[in-house]
Amino acid sequence: MKRPFSLHLFRLAAGTAPALLLVCVGTLIGYLSWRGAPTLRLSLFFGSTPVWDGLTGARPVWDGIWPACAGTLCLVGLTLLLAVFPGVGCGIYLAEYASPAWKRRIGGAVNMLAGMPSIVMGLFGFSLILLLRHSVAPRANTGMLLAASCLALLVLPVLVATTREALEAVPDSLRLAASALGMTPARRLSHVLLPISVRGIGGGVVLALGRAAEDTAVIMFTGVVANAGLPAGLTDKFESLSFSIYYTAAQYQDQAELLRGFGTALVLLGISVMLLCAARFLENGYRRRWRGGDA
Amino acid sequence: MKAAVEMEDVHVAFNGRDVVRGVSASLPDRGISVIIGRSGCGKTTLLRVLNRLNEEFPGCRTSGRVELNLGAGPEAVYPAPGVRPRPLPELRRLVGMVFQSPNVFPVSVFHNIAIPLLTVAECPKSELADRVRKALEDVGLWKDVMERLHMPAEHLSGGQQQRLCLARALALEPSILLLDEPTASLDVHATAEVEELLRNLAERYPLIMVSHSLRQALQMGDRLLVMENGMLTHRLEGRASTTERELSGLLGVAPERLL
Numbered sequence: 001m002k003r004p005f006s007l008h009l010f011r012l013a014a015g016t017a018p019a020l021l022l023v024c025v026g027t028l029i030g031y032l033s034w035r036g037a038p039t040l041r042l043s044l045f046f047g048s049t050p051v052w053d054g055l056t057g058a059r060p061v062w063d064g065i066w067p068a069c070a071g072t073l074c075l076v077g078l079t080l081l082l083a084v085f086p087g088v089g090c091g092i093y094l095a096e097y098a099s100p101a102w103k104r105r106i107g108g109a110v111n112m113l114a115g116m117p118s119i120v121m122g123l124f125g126f127s128l129i130l131l132l133r134h135s136v137a138p139r140a141n142t143g144m145l146l147a148a149s150c151l152a153l154l155v156l157p158v159l160v161a162t163t164r165e166a167l168e169a170v171p172d173s174l175r176l177a178a179s180a181l182g183m184t185p186a187r188r189l190s191h192v193l194l195p196i197s198v199r200g201i202g203g204g205v206v207l208a209l210g211r212a213a214e215d216t217a218v219i220m221f222t223g224v225v226a227n228a229g230l231p232a233g234l235t236d237k238f239e240s241l242s243f244s245i246y247y248t249a250a251q252y253q254d255q256a257e258l259l260r261g262f263g264t265a266l267v268l269l270g271i272s273v274m275l276l277c278a279a280r281f282l283e284n285g286y287r288r289r290w291r292g293g294d295a
Numbered sequence: 296m297k298a299a300v301e302m303e304d305v306h307v308a309f310n311g312r313d314v315v316r317g318v319s320a321s322l323p324d325r326g327i328s329v330i331i332g333r334s335g336c337g338k339t340t341l342l343r344v345l346n347r348l349n350e351e352f353p354g355c356r357t358s359g360r361v362e363l364n365l366g367a368g369p370e371a372v373y374p375a376p377g378v379r380p381r382p383l384p385e386l387r388r389l390v391g392m393v394f395q396s397p398n399v400f401p402v403s404v405f406h407n408i409a410i411p412l413l414t415v416a417e418c419p420k421s422e423l424a425d426r427v428r429k430a431l432e433d434v435g436l437w438k439d440v441m442e443r444l445h446m447p448a449e450h451l452s453g454g455q456q457q458r459l460c461l462a463r464a465l466a467l468e469p470s471i472l473l474l475d476e477p478t479a480s481l482d483v484h485a486t487a488e489v490e491e492l493l494r495n496l497a498e499r500y501p502l503i504m505v506s507h508s509l510r511q512a513l514q515m516g517d518r519l520l521v522m523e524n525g526m527l528t529h530r531l532e533g534r535a536s537t538t539e540r541e542l543s544g545l546l547g548v549a550p551e552r553l554l
Contacts, residue, residue, distance in 0.1 A: 177398040177460075179351050181467065182387035182415040191410050196401055 032266050039263035045069070057230040065264050067230050068239040072213055072271065074231045075148055075240055079212040080205065083152035083159060087208070088201060090156075091163025096189060114157035122221035125150035129222075142223035145234040150218045155208035162207065166200025167193055195286075202283040209275050213268065216242045241268040297364060299324035299471055299501035300345060305359035307340050307349055314340045316525040317359075322518075324364060327493065327502045329512045332522035333546060338505045341522065342473050345503065346390040347372065347383060365389045365470040388415050391464030392473040396480040397456035399448040399463075404440050407448045407459055408466045416467050430466035434458040434492055454485025458492065465496075472496065474504040478511065490515060509539045521545050 046054035047063035054061040061067055090110070094103055125146050132140040170193050178188040194201075216224075224243040231238040241264055248261035300322040307315040314337045322328045330338045340349060345363065349355045362369040365386075371378045372386060380386070400407050408427045412418040418426055427444075431437040436458045440451070448459055457477060464472065474493070478486040493502060493515065506512045512519055519537070521529040529545050531537055 171398075173394065173396070173398045174400060176348065176351060177394060177400070180346060180348055180387055180392040180394075181411045181463065182384040183411065184384050187414040191414050192400055 029269070032262060032269065035259060036262035036264075036266035039259050040266065044260060044263050044267075060229050062227075065241065065244060065260075065267065067228065068241045068244040068264070069267065069271065071144075071224075071228070071231050071238040072241045072268070075144065075151065075219070075238065076209055076212045076275070078144065078148035078234075079151040079155065080209060082148055083155050083208060084205060087156045087159025087204075088163045091160045091201075091204075092167065092189070094160065095164045095167035096185070096193070110157050110160045113153065114161070116154070117217075118154055118215050119217040119221075121150050121154050122218040124153075125218065125222040141235065142221070142237070143233075143235040144223060144231055144238050147219045147222040147224065147238070150222050151212045151215060154215065154218055155211050158208045158211065159204050162204025163197075163201050166197035166204075169200065170196050198283060198286055202279055206276050206279045209279065210272050213272050213275070214242055216240075216246050219243060220246075241271070297324050298322065298369070299364050300503065301360070301362040301369060302344070303360040305341070305344055305361060306357070307337070307344060308356045309349075309352065310354035314525055315344065318522075318525075318527050320520060320527060320530070322501065322503060324501045325497070326517035327497045327504055327515050328518050328520065329516035330503070330505045330520045330522060331509070331512045331516075331542075331546070334507075336522045337525040338522050339475055342392075342475055342503060342505050345372070345471070345473055346387050346392055348387070348392065350383075363390065363471060384415060388467045389470045390473060391467060391469035391471070393457070393460050393464055393475065393477050395476040397453060397460050399451070399456050399459055401447065401449055403445045404448045404451070404459065405444040408463050411463055412466055426466055430462040431459075433465050433496075434462040435488075436462060452485065453481050454488050457481060457485070457489055461489075461492070461496075469500070472500045472502050474502060476505050476507045479507050486511075509542050513537060513539060513542065 042051055043064065045064045045066040046061050049059050049061045049064065053059040054064065054066055090106070094106055094110075098106065126142065129140050129142055129146060174192060174196070175188065178192045183191070219240055220243065223237050224240050225237045226239070226244070226247050228237045228239050245261055245264050245268065248257060248264065252258045252261060298321045300320070302321075303319045305315060305318045306313065316337075318341060330341060332338045343349045344357060344361060347357075349357060357373060359373075360375075361372045363372055364370075365381075366389070371380050374380055381389075400410065402410070405427055408430050409423055412423060412426055413420075428437060431440060436455060439455060440446075443450075448456065451459060457480075461477075477493070478489050481489060490511065493504070496502060497517075504515070506515070517533070519529075519531040519542070520527055521531070521542075523546070531542075
């Protein structure tokens, strides 16, 4: 039987879409590497400061991106620390315990938060500091903790949604089987449902992580600066890779500086990939423990 | 023979719709009791009365008297004035259940049995390996999986998965076993294996089984309970005293039709 023309067209389109995706990603990484890779030397990270002194912060690094790397890592870590518990917890509540009415209400609030542009979140953080200054804490200032809190708000909806979806994807037959064995709802959650949905929840954490590493709009209002040295404390200003890329792109003086910007972008990409691999590694270890063998 | 199950005027309704209407029955503590009836007649709901699993679904109301012998004489299962039944987790540990399609947890073979043992039976870690082994031996699965205990349980065949589900229930040392169409999703060969296993288990446990097949009901059942429209309409004692044709007459369906 001859296939209808529309089916051929559909198959062609279905084949083209992934090819297009590969070409786009390839071009992006290729271009970044072509411009950025030649600048990937120790001097990109530490400038003219001796490596060990720069690494430990014994001497300030003036024209290298190491402080920005450290700033990004601290910021992402702190953001996850603040966001994972409430995000995953809220997802669990929505999937397992909430009544339909509360599901609607909380789900709506989470969707609204998800639709919030990051610049608005930054402005929110900034106005919060202004409010604090004029009321209870006249010395309050923008810094790492404020930036991480605002970023946590930004990534919270991703964590809630992926946790909820992962739990709701567990077939009802398994819930019933666990109940029929005599597991209490809490045991059922901790020993059956969460281990099964850990992959989905892990995926949400990775997404949140990427979002926190790349965002510039939020931190621009809440404490990032071009030159701060290594992150010093929760209330201090800090540097970050995403802001340093933005700053370089806007203010570069010569071609060499622009190329260093490409190098910085490549480093940010590398850090994101590294964090992603770390998350996968942890998750696989966890899965091996439960599922065993070749799963 | 002592009774394992006593039911009197049991009604179950979901959101006001009656599913089981006024069932009374007494089932002895040995042998296989088979509940049979057309689909939608309420046989699964009646089975789930015994381990109160209907309460996992919203809008469920159960009334009537249900007593089970869980090793210490007959005891009420549902709360009533002056009656405090066992907590749900304990009841369900003592009333094992196996479902229509094998619902192994997507973890290793070992963990499938170990997780309920640890969380429900509070089995000490030192005894864990022994009790997992014993449960697998009870269902004749030990030789098949002893080398592959830490492989995902989903890699087992359908029949093996169903036997693993049985082992999971047996590991908790139940007093009664409920089986909800335990062979409905299995092929002929696996069905024969599971039926053979159930016959052996019937010597140690009272088995209450919902069946989808007249042949199975007649071959396996020591007594048959025929349900129609939420009510028990007939009770047949003894094996092979009835033919498929007579039974299908009672059910009002052609014998070759599956229920």
